[in-house]
Amino acid sequence: MLRLLSFLLFLATWWIAALLIGDVKLPAPPAVLAVMLREAASGALFINLGATLARVVLSFTLAMALGAAIGYLMGRVKLADRIGDPWLILLLNLPALVVIVLAYIWAGLTEVAAIAAIAVNKLPTAVVTLREGARALDRSLDEMATVFAIPRGRAFRHVILPQLGPYVAAAARSGLSLVWKIVLVAEYLGRPNGVGFEIGVAFQLFDIPLLLAYSLTFAAVVLVIETVLVQPFELRASRWRPRAA
Amino acid sequence: MQLEVDITGKHFESAAGERHDVLAAIKFSLQAGEVGVFVGPSGCGKSTMLKILAGLDHAYQGQVSRPAEARLGMVFQEPRLLPWRSVEDNIRLATPHIDEKRLSELFAVLELTEHRSHFPGELSLGLARRVALARAFAIEPDFLILDEPLASLDDALAAHLREQIATLVESRAMMTLLVTHNLDDAVYLGDRLFLLSARPARILQEVPIPTPRTRRSATEINHIKADLVRRRLAKI
Numbered sequence: 001m002l003r004l005l006s007f008l009l010f011l012a013t014w015w016i017a018a019l020l021i022g023d024v025k026l027p028a029p030p031a032v033l034a035v036m037l038r039e040a041a042s043g044a045l046f047i048n049l050g051a052t053l054a055r056v057v058l059s060f061t062l063a064m065a066l067g068a069a070i071g072y073l074m075g076r077v078k079l080a081d082r083i084g085d086p087w088l089i090l091l092l093n094l095p096a097l098v099v100i101v102l103a104y105i106w107a108g109l110t111e112v113a114a115i116a117a118i119a120v121n122k123l124p125t126a127v128v129t130l131r132e133g134a135r136a137l138d139r140s141l142d143e144m145a146t147v148f149a150i151p152r153g154r155a156f157r158h159v160i161l162p163q164l165g166p167y168v169a170a171a172a173r174s175g176l177s178l179v180w181k182i183v184l185v186a187e188y189l190g191r192p193n194g195v196g197f198e199i200g201v202a203f204q205l206f207d208i209p210l211l212l213a214y215s216l217t218f219a220a221v222v223l224v225i226e227t228v229l230v231q232p233f234e235l236r237a238s239r240w241r242p243r244a245a
Numbered sequence: 246m247q248l249e250v251d252i253t254g255k256h257f258e259s260a261a262g263e264r265h266d267v268l269a270a271i272k273f274s275l276q277a278g279e280v281g282v283f284v285g286p287s288g289c290g291k292s293t294m295l296k297i298l299a300g301l302d303h304a305y306q307g308q309v310s311r312p313a314e315a316r317l318g319m320v321f322q323e324p325r326l327l328p329w330r331s332v333e334d335n336i337r338l339a340t341p342h343i344d345e346k347r348l349s350e351l352f353a354v355l356e357l358t359e360h361r362s363h364f365p366g367e368l369s370l371g372l373a374r375r376v377a378l379a380r381a382f383a384i385e386p387d388f389l390i391l392d393e394p395l396a397s398l399d400d401a402l403a404a405h406l407r408e409q410i411a412t413l414v415e416s417r418a419m420m421t422l423l424v425t426h427n428l429d430d431a432v433y434l435g436d437r438l439f440l441l442s443a444r445p446a447r448i449l450q451e452v453p454i455p456t457p458r459t460r461r462s463a464t465e466i467n468h469i470k471a472d473l474v475r476r477r478l479a480k481i
Contacts, residue, residue, distance in 0.1 A: 144325040147299050147317055148339040148384065158338055162329045 059118035067126025075134020091124040133167030165237035254306035266445035278418040285441030318386030324373035
């Protein structure tokens with residue numbers, strides 16, 4: 001109910017602002033909706049959204065898997081931490097644009113280059129979060145597992161992983177929001193489809209209804225995925241923790 | 246089955262490179278069916294010694310020989326339960342193949358039946374200790390280590406849990422090592438007492454108690470305690 005109210009408030013603000021500023025710079029909601037419907041009818045909206053989502057899924061999965069493995073290793077093994085740390089600091093502070101442009105120069109304007117560039121941007125935050133998680137592991141529970149001769153695989157699954165759960169959830173949450181932002185830049189700069197590409201086209205043609213149509217649809221998709229997938233996962237990963245009142 | 250321990254030294258090095266000797270001379274043996282009790286001042290190195298005996302610490306001088314086939318059960322000072330698993334699942338983690346009958350019996354002895362599906366966060370310290378005891382006994386250990394299992398419980402609760410431990414220890418012929426700073430517990434549960442010095446710990450004296458555990462009267466327990474105090478061996 002509150003969510004609906006907040007959405008209506010947004011719509012009203014937009015509409016009033018459109019009336020004040022004028023159609024050229026800020027088209028009113030019906031104009032944008034018309035473009036959305038037109039793009040949807042031609043199928044272009046779905047093709048572009050699909051392309052963007054596929055890139056998000058691939059680069060996100062790649063970065064999470066690699067990042068979690070590297071972060072866990074760095075948190076558990078001192079030598080790995082010493083070797084990896086300078087690279088981590090470098091990657092954390094490297095602007096996304098630099099990575100994307102370099103990837104396109106070195107690997108061509110290809111899908112592989114785009115996905116790798118997005119993944120590299122997200123990787124260090126996953127590493128940092130999981131490293132913290134691995135450092136925070138309760139050693140006394142490790143000792144318990146050793147004393148009771150619990151096999152390594154079982155211990156990893158039942159003793160270690162549940163402790164890492166909240167960190168994985170945090171890395172996923174911050175990582176996903178990062179990927180949502182960067183994927184459009186990568187598309188804008190070097191892909192022939194996707195929401196980012198369409199926004200680039202709209203920018204060059206100064207087609208603001210088209211720009212808003214794609215941006216808002218994209219935002220809506222992000223919102224749905226966050227509420228349907230990410231938030232329930234976060235809740236599940238930390239379900240045994242005492243709830244804050 | 247027998248445990249042979251001859252630790253001649255153990256030290257830590259602080260970050261500043263200073264050497265801290267924790268253990269000096271710990272030599273004893275323990276037979277199946279016997280309860281050895283270590284009594285010593287707090288901070289004297291008992292926990293370090295237990296870590297070595299449990300195979301968690303290998304950096305020491307001397308020798309510990311424990312039969313390779315001996316199953317180890319341990320009750321840590323803090324219960325060390327997994328907060329994300331229920332009481333029953335905590336026990337099943339250590340013993341996946343425990344049969345339902347044995348588990349129910351164990352729960353009955355320790356009065357845990359109604360807490361089976363509770364999570365550790367919902368339990369008091371006394372209850373959590375009992376779950377840790379159940380976990381250690383569930384694996385049917387040959388060698389049982391109890392690290393201050395009655396510490397920080399109120400007197401009535403401690404006495405009750407002590408009886409439960411006595412019942413369980415009686416039910417199985419294993420080598421049992423109990424660490425405590427409480428003379429009552431030591432004399433009530435032990436067959437042989439090892440009195441430890443302050444850090445670095447050495448065994449000052451070994452005190453056997455000839456009467457079997459189950460036949461000790463309150464008078465005798467008091468007598469042994471008084472004797473220990475009189476000999477000024479128990480500076481605890």
